[in-house]
Amino acid sequence: MTAIELRGVTKEFPGVTAVEDLDITVKEGEVYGFLGPNGAGKSTTINMLLDLVRPTEGTVTVLGRDAGEESVAIRQRTGVLPDGFSVYDRLSGRKHVEFAIESKGADADPETLLDRVGILDDADRKAGDYSKGMRQRLVLAMALVGEPDLLVLDEPSSGLDPAGAKDMREIVRAEADRGATVFFSSHVLGQVEAVCDRVGIMRQGELVAEDSIDGLREAVGGGETLEIDVDAATDEGIDAVRALDGVTDVARAGGSAGADAAGADTLVVSCVGGVKTAVIGALEDAGVTVRDFHTREASLEDLFLAYTEGDAPTRRESDETSETAGGSPESADESPESADESPESTDEVDA
């Protein structure tokens, strides 16, 4: 059985199409990461699963039931951590969990749940006095009530510190091990990479990619990028590297001329994995002195940006491995950056 099935789903709000012709299938027991920048249509999609928003066209089926017709039955077996919620300020954390238990007619112990999300000590404080992270944990505890078959988590890590985000991932994994299907959205990739069986990437209301993490990485190319600091990037050196097998592109990092008093240049080499020794060798044979170099694997971040901004993979500082070439590097940590190689993600306004 499929846990979630969207077929040809379109949602139009006055003046804007939030989701367009969306097809998604999430199998039972799967952990599905739903990615995309703000405003891509993630929350609208999640709201349609919960019948908070009705699709303009198409069908939404959750746990084998129509999302519009049988929403209460769906929510009976679903745990939800919504985005942009607020708690009942005057009620304690314990009261919140008790309300969820009463609402689901579940046989659960509030203390066990509060302990599991790490706020048992604050159980009797008013939820209005909780921090953002504690509220997030509280609502997660409410979502876990009654061992739901499906967990829908909208930006679950927002407001959590790194330890909180780690707890969240562990709970997601434990719930998946129990057999629950987990559908969660994020605009932060680190959380998705670690726990998801499969990811879908939304962009401007459409699903632009859907695969396993490895599959997506492969699809984007999955090569390496070498960033090499040299004394002078001569044309001969560049030609020699370009001639090597496995090298797809060589470029001078823009704007570096005169930027360094020592006259150093930076070369950016795109290549398949495992050719860096040949690249260094070719440069040195051409009389170019290599001072330092860095290798970068295509990270999921690159992938994400490639899909959401529609460019070739762009490089980011994440996932960087710094290695030191032979010789005596004076500035191993220094990696000159030029303006055009640090792409800024364009923030879209949330619909």
Next chain:
Amino acid sequence: MSLVAVANKDFQDTVRSRGMVILVALFSLLVSLFAYLVRPQGDAQQFATELLLSQLVGPVLVTGLIPLVGIVVGYNAVSGERDSGSLKLLLSLPHSRADVVFGKVIGRGAALALAVLAGFLLPALVLIVVPVTFNAGSFLGYTVFAAVLGVVFVAIAVGCSAAMATQQRALIAGIAVYAVFVLLWGLLTGQVVDALDGVIAALPLSIEQVRTFLDVANPTTGIEELANGFLGGQLFTGERVNQQISAAAMLVFWTLAPPLLGLLKFDRDDL
């Protein structure tokens, strides 16, 4: 049971609000003040319970203030949660939108009824212990009518709240409800009767019957009708029984119709 869960949650949330304490204090203070004004003079041992209720508590507290309080308690029931985002929490759980609207009528109605009872009965306790004859039965019964009127206005306000997409519009609707039922009812119904003169003439009813019905159709007048019948020992008996039945029926109508209409709109909305 989902309706009970929502009602219980809302009751607990409402009775914890600072406004509830203020309400109880305000009612207590006003009832005490009025009781002081009609205290037995000289040697009289008879405390004028009926005078207290029909001359002071009735016109000032019940028909003026209680509708206002009911609207204040109810107008943000749904729209407030919609604005703040706690409605997402509520509708993440297995509640239908009907459970939400009627659960709130019940939960907030119960909270307001509790405030009315507490606010009226605290000063009455003093009257019971002082050495005068105080008609406790009349007073208690009258308090129940006052609480019922509060619940009716909570229901009307929750209905408006469910229909309005924002807190601001719900507030405007609440003010309009107060204006129509408390300030302008006679004027408006008079206009309606005049405008429909021809239509009414065709019906087997006299203009006077229509006017009487429209009069008791207002929940505040309806409650007064019933409460006075109760104080006079003529509830659902005697010559005004028709008016009383109309009044009771209209109170039921005002408790159910606005939340139902609000639900119709709320049920179709994207949240």
